[in-house]
Every structure is written in C-alpha cells, then in structure tokens.
Amino acid sequence: MTTNSATLLPMPGREFRIPEPRVAERTSVTQVPAFPPDIIENHTFDEISIADSACLTRTLTAEDIQLFATMSGDVNPAHLDPEYANATQFRGIIGHGMWGGALISTVLGTDYPGPGTIYLSQNLSFLKPVRVGDTIEVRVTVAAKDERNRRVTLDCVCTNQNGAQVITGSAVVMAPREKVRRARPATLQVRLTDKTLRYRQLLSAAKDMPTISVAVVYPCSPDALRGALEAAAIQLITPVLVGPEATIRAVAATADIALGNCRIVDVPDAHAAAKTAVAMASAGEVQALMKGSLHTDELMGAVVKASGGLRTGRRISHVYALDVPSYPKPLLISDGAINVEPDLDAKADIVRNAVELAHAIGIAVPRVAILAAVETVNPHMQSTLDAAALCKMADRGQIEGAILDGPLAFDNAISAVAAKEKGINSPVSGQADILIAPNLEAGNMMAKQLQYLADAQVAGLVLGARVPVILTSRADTAIARIASCALAVLVVRARTAAGES
Numbered sequence: 001m002t003t004n005s006a007t008l009l010p011m012p013g014r015e016f017r018i019p020e021p022r023v024a025e026r027t028s029v030t031q032v033p034a035f036p037p038d039i040i041e042n043h044t045f046d047e048i049s050i051a052d053s054a055c056l057t058r059t060l061t062a063e064d065i066q067l068f069a070t071m072s073g074d075v076n077p078a079h080l081d082p083e084y085a086n087a088t089q090f091r092g093i094i095g096h097g098m099w100g101g102a103l104i105s106t107v108l109g110t111d112y113p114g115p116g117t118i119y120l121s122q123n124l125s126f127l128k129p130v131r132v133g134d135t136i137e138v139r140v141t142v143a144a145k146d147e148r149n150r151r152v153t154l155d156c157v158c159t160n161q162n163g164a165q166v167i168t169g170s171a172v173v174m175a176p177r178e179k180v181r182r183a184r185p186a187t188l189q190v191r192l193t194d195k196t197l198r199y200r201q202l203l204s205a206a207k208d209m210p211t212i213s214v215a216v217v218y219p220c221s222p223d224a225l226r227g228a229l230e231a232a233a234i235q236l237i238t239p240v241l242v243g244p245e246a247t248i249r250a251v252a253a254t255a256d257i258a259l260g261n262c263r264i265v266d267v268p269d270a271h272a273a274a275k276t277a278v279a280m281a282s283a284g285e286v287q288a289l290m291k292g293s294l295h296t297d298e299l300m301g302a303v304v305k306a307s308g309g310l311r312t313g314r315r316i317s318h319v320y321a322l323d324v325p326s327y328p329k330p331l332l333i334s335d336g337a338i339n340v341e342p343d344l345d346a347k348a349d350i351v352r353n354a355v356e357l358a359h360a361i362g363i364a365v366p367r368v369a370i371l372a373a374v375e376t377v378n379p380h381m382q383s384t385l386d387a388a389a390l391c392k393m394a395d396r397g398q399i400e401g402a403i404l405d406g407p408l409a410f411d412n413a414i415s416a417v418a419a420k421e422k423g424i425n426s427p428v429s430g431q432a433d434i435l436i437a438p439n440l441e442a443g444n445m446m447a448k449q450l451q452y453l454a455d456a457q458v459a460g461l462v463l464g465a466r467v468p469v470i471l472t473s474r475a476d477t478a479i480a481r482i483a484s485c486a487l488a489v490l491v492v493r494a495r496t497a498a499g500e501s
Contacts, residue, residue, distance in 0.1 A: 038184035042114030045150045045175035048142055054112030055139040058103055060095045062132050068096050094129040100158045100167045103138040108173055110184075112140060113152065116176025120151065124169035128160070135161040143170065150175050198323040198330060199457060199483055203234070205362065206486040209493050211238050212287040214470070214485070215277035217299055218243040218270045219292035222255035223474060227481030228290060229257060236485045240265060240286055243273045270294035274302035281310055281467045288488045290470040300338065303465055315339070315349035316464035318471060319357045320447040321487060323457040327414065331450075332358060332366075332434045336443030337471060338462065344386050347436065348399060351390060353463035354434045355402045357487065360494040366433035369413035370406025371442070375424055383407065383438035390436075402434070403427055410435075410446070459483035461491065468492065 043052075069075050074096055077084035085093045101124055108117055130136060137159045144153040152175045158167035214237040216228040225248065228239040241248055241259075245266040252259050265280075267273050274294065280286045291299050303310050318337035323330060334354045339346050351368060358366035370387035377384045387406030394404040405428040411418040416430025437443030450456040459480050462469035468488045472481050 039181060040110060040115060040184040041181040042116050042176050042179065043112055044116075044177060044179055045113075045145070045152070048113060048145065048152055048175055050142050050145065052112070053139055053141040054107050055137055056103065056107055056111075057135060057137045059135045060099065060130055060132055062093075064099065065093070065095055065132070068099050068102075072096070072098070074098075090129050092131065094131055095134075097124075097126045097167070100124075100126075100130060100136060100138070103136065103158070104140065104156045104167075104169075104171065107138055107140050108154070108171060112154075113173060113175045115180040115182070116178065118174040120172045120174060122156075122169065122171045124156070124167055126167055128164055128166040130160065130166055134166075136166065140171065150177065199479055202361070202459075202483055202486045202490075203236075206236060206489040207234070209489055211235050212489050212492045213238045213240060213285070214288045214290050214488070215240050215242050215265075215280050215286040216290045217277045217292045218273040218294040220244070220247050220251055220270075221293035221474070222251060222257065223476075224292040224472070225251055225257055226255065227472060227476070227478060228292075228485075229259070229262070230478055231482050231485035232262070234482070236482065236489055237288070237290075239263075239290070240280070242267060242277045242280070243270070243292065244268055270298055274299045275308075278302045278305070278310055279308065282308065286467070287492045288468045288470060290485070290488075291472055293474075296337070296471060299469070299471075300462070303462075303469060310465040310467060312464060312466055314352060314464040315342075315346045316462060317342075317346075317350040317353045318460060318462050319354045320443075320458055320460045321357065321361070321483070322447065322450055322459075324450050324454055325456070326454060329433065330361065330363075331414075331432070331456075333443055333447045333450075334434070334436060336437060336440060336445075336447050337460070338440070340440045342439065344389055347386055347390060348393060349464060351399055351402070351404070351434075351436055354436065355399075356463055356494075357461060357491060358433055359401060360490040361487070363433050366402045367428040367431050368402045368404045368406075368434040368436060369408045369428050369432040370404060370436045371410060371413060372407035372438055373409060375407055375409050375412050375422065377407065386438070405429070406436075457483070459487055461487050463491070 065079050069080055078088055078094060079096055082093055108119060139157050140154040142152060143155045152173050154171050156169045156171055157165055160166050216239045219225045219228060219241050220243055231237045232239050240263045242265045245264045248264060265276060267276050277289055281289055304316060317335040317339055320333040320336055321330060322333065332354050335342065335350045339350065342350060355366055370390050372381060372383040372387055374384065377388050384407040391404045391406055393399050405426045412422060412424055412429050413432045413435060419426055419429035437446060447458060451458045457479060460471060461484060462471050468491045470484045470488050472484060
C-alpha cells in the first residue's frame with residue numbers, strides 16, 4: 001500500500017508499511033521514474049508515539065547477494081561460492097548479515113521516522129541465517145523518546161516466512177524536526193552480468209585436453225611474454241619462445257616474469273622469428289602459432305607465403321569470439337582482421353572457417369547471418385548479392401554444417417523482434433551464432449564497438465592455415481590472451497578428432 005498524508009497522522013501503536021520499490025522494466029542501468037510518483041513523507045519528533053511501528057517485506061534473491069557483494073566488497077565465499085558454502089555449518093549459500101541491517105536502515109530513513117532522520121547508533125544480534133528465497137519482514141517499533149534531545153529508540157526485529165526471528169536489535173535516531181513530503185526518488189534498475197562466466201566455461205572445455213605446443217613469435221614485450229606464460233601456467237599450452245634470446249631474457253627480468261624451463265629458439269629479429277616459427281609448424285614441431293610483439297603483417301606474410309608457408313586450399317581469415325553481456329550466447333564475427341574486401345569465394349571460406357570454430361567450441365549447427373546494410377537483395381549493393389549467393393551455396397551443399405541466412409541488417413540478425421517488425425521470417429534472426437561482415441572495416445568496427453561500448457569480452461583466432469594462429473593485440477587483456485589460447489586448443493583437438501574418424 002502506498003502511504004499518503006491521510007495515513008500518516010500520529011496514532012499510538014499505528015503500523016506503517018513501506019511499499020515495494022517501483023522501477024520501470026529496463027535492461028540497462030538507467031534512472032527511471034515511478035508512475036504514478038509515490039510520495040515519501042516523514043514523521044517529525046512531535047508526531048511519533050510510543051509503540052508506533054513500521055515494516056517492510058523483502059525476499060532475498062541470488063541477485064541481491066551479488067549486488068550487496070559488489071557494493072560492499074564483501075566477497076566472503078560463504079555468500080558467493082557454493083562449493084565452499086556447502087562445506088560450512090550452514091550447508092549452502094547464505095545472505096550477508098548486513099543485508100538485513102541495510103533493510104532496517106531503509107525503514108528508518110525512508111518511512112519511520114523518514115527523511116531528516118539522523119542515524120546515531122545500532123546494535124544487532126544475528127540469530128539465524130537468511131537464504132535465497134527467504135522472505136523477511138523488517139519491523140521497527142518505537143520503544144522510547146528523549147524529549148530534550150529529540151532522540152528516539154526503536155526496537156528492530158527481522159522475521160522470516162516461518163515466523164522465526166533472524167535479526168534483533170535496537171536503533172537510536174535523532175528524529176526530524178520539520179515536515180518533509182516529496183515524491184519518492186526514482187531507483188536504478190540494475191542488470192547483473194558475469195563477465196567471466198563464458199570465459200570459465202571455455203577454460204573448462206579446454207582444461208581436460210592435453211596441452212598443445214605453441215610457437216610464440218617474437219615475444220619481446222612484457223604483455224606478449226606474460227600472455228603466453230599465463231596460458232602455460234594453467235596448462236593450456238606449452239610455449240616455445242621464438243626470438244632473440246638475450247632480448248627475451250632481458251624483457252623477462254625487467255618485468256619480473258619467470259621463464260622457468262621454457263624453451264627458447266634464438267633468432268636475430270622479428271622477420272627471422274616469423275619464418276622460423278612457420279617452418280616449425282610446417283614440420284609438425286608446434287601445433288599453433290601465437291603473435292608476440294611483431295607486426296601482424298610480418299607474421300601473416302610468413303604464414304601465407306606461397307613457398308614454405310602454411311597455406312591450405314582454404315582462404316585464411318580471422319574470427320572474433322565475443323561474450324556480449326546483452327546477448328544470450330557466444331557470438332562469432334568474421335572477418336575483421338585479414339581480408340580487406342573479400343569476394344564471394346573468399347567470403348565462402350570466411351564462413352567455413354567461422355563454422356569450424358563454432359563446431360570446435362560446441363555449437364553443433366551454428367546459425368550464420370550474412371550482414372549487409374539492408375535485408376533485401378539490391379543489384380547495386382554487392383554485399384547483398386554475395387549474401388544471397390552464399391545462402392544458395394549452403395542450400396546446394398557447398399557450405400556445410402550451418403544454417404545461413406542473408407542479407408540481414410545487424411538489427412535483424414541479433415533481434416527476432418526487429419526482424420518480426422520488418423516482416424522477416426528467418427531461422428537466424430535473434431539466434432545468430434556467427435555474423436559475417438561485408439568487409440574488414442565493418443567486421444573490425446563491429447567487434448571493437450561491442451568490446452568498448454557493450455563491455456564484451458573478446459578473443460579470436462586466424463583459421464584456414466595448417467595450424468591456428470593466435471593473433472593477439474597489444475590492447476588485449478590477460479583474459480583475452482588466455483581465452484584465445486583455449487580456442488586454439490579446442491580447434492587443434494577438433495581437427496585431431498576429425499582426422500582420427
């Protein structure tokens with residue numbers, strides 16, 4: 001029930017209830033007004049009577065626990081780690097004790113006495129744990145008034161749905177002198193996202209597989225060196241450092257990076273490192289390559305060299321693997337790094353390479369959206385003609401293992417609602433696993449926008465060569481580097497399994 005001026009008249013023993021917070025349905029952190037606006041009104045010292053009480057009711061959710069941990073920094077595993085919590089005396093996750101304490105503060109500050117109240121002291125006894133799903137009634141009752149100092153003592157009791165007291169205590173406040181009646185301030189709608197969930201899932205998929213040997217090409221910067229060794233530390237890869245040994249050791253010493261017994265192949269410069277690493281992969285000495293601190297063109301030039309390179313019958317392309325918080329599943333984008341203006345043949349291989357990665361990470365039949373600026377075939381827009389041709393190639397079995405549709409604009413590819421509004425009946429809209437960009441600029445900007453504006457986690461590989469190439473950037477985080485190594489492990493193992501079948 002929403003309180004109003006008629007229900008706030010001072011009456012001995014009167015009970016006041018705080019309404020549930022009201023926020024508009026939104027999917028982002030946004031300040032939104034409540035409609036119609038609730039009124040928040042205080043009780044001055046003169047209006048307060050002994051035995052008056054106020055209460056609110058809240059049900060503890062898993063999201064409440066996560067939010068409280070984020071806000072307070074209290075990451076006690078008893079609240080967040082099910083494995084640890086199950087081994088404690090509580091036999092499971094419990095809420096933070098001060099979550100209940102915060103609800104007491106909510107009553108005092110917003111309803112009784114309300115705005116203008118100064119919190120002076122609080123004592124609490126925590127009697128029983130509060131678990132996810134428990135519904136807690138928080139009640140404060142006026143126990144004493146100090147006329148001289150305008151101080152009010154209130155008994156505080158939190159009771160669960162079974163009638164058991166979980167928190168008891170008392171609070172002392174200085175009650176407001178002046179009347180306040182205002183619209184209840186808008187609250188924030190918060191969407192919780194676990195930025196490392198799919199990263200952990202990816203590592204879990206790769207961790208039970210044997211490590212792969214990776215030639216790290218010219219690791220002559222702290223980031224390049226650290227990324228490879230961090231992946232080695234969790235047993236994803238066995239790195240072989242290819243570059244000038246003196247420089248590598250100097251960088252490691254300066255950055256306090258322990259090389260341990262890591263093998264180093266001593267070559268004089270970046271050009272020689274790329275050539276040597278490619279030769280090692282060609283000879284089967286390593287199962288993947290990882291870019292160090294040399295330029296991408298220098299590494300890829302050695303990979304695609306007609307003589308002595310790692311070419312196959314398929315065009316080489318790059319695939320971004322993204323975890324976008326607002327999208328319900330992993331999203332692959334290609335090609336945003338290798339092919340500048342791919343023709344139809346190149347796009348067909350770009351699709352095949354992306355599908356290979358999708359299969360390797362466990363997507364059995366990926367849905368592929370061929371992107372353009374519009375969703376209809378336009379003879380004057382080559383991207384729409386290519387999209388239509390690619391879909392017909394899939395119909396004829398020239399591209400296998402996936403469901404293709406296009407041309408699709410970006411909104412129609414990722415939103416079934418947008419597609420429906422435009423009358424598009426598509427098996428891919430709103431369910432896309434792979435987005436194929438019309439050219440490198442579009443693919444690169446799309447991936448970077450999702451990374452920097454939508455807070456996406458990004459990893460990626462170059463595919464189409466005889467071995468996968470882990471193409472990291474200087475701006476990549478440690479998570480991105482390790483995730484890219486995990487992708488390489490999955491691709492190598494999938495290829496091995498396919499060769500055995």
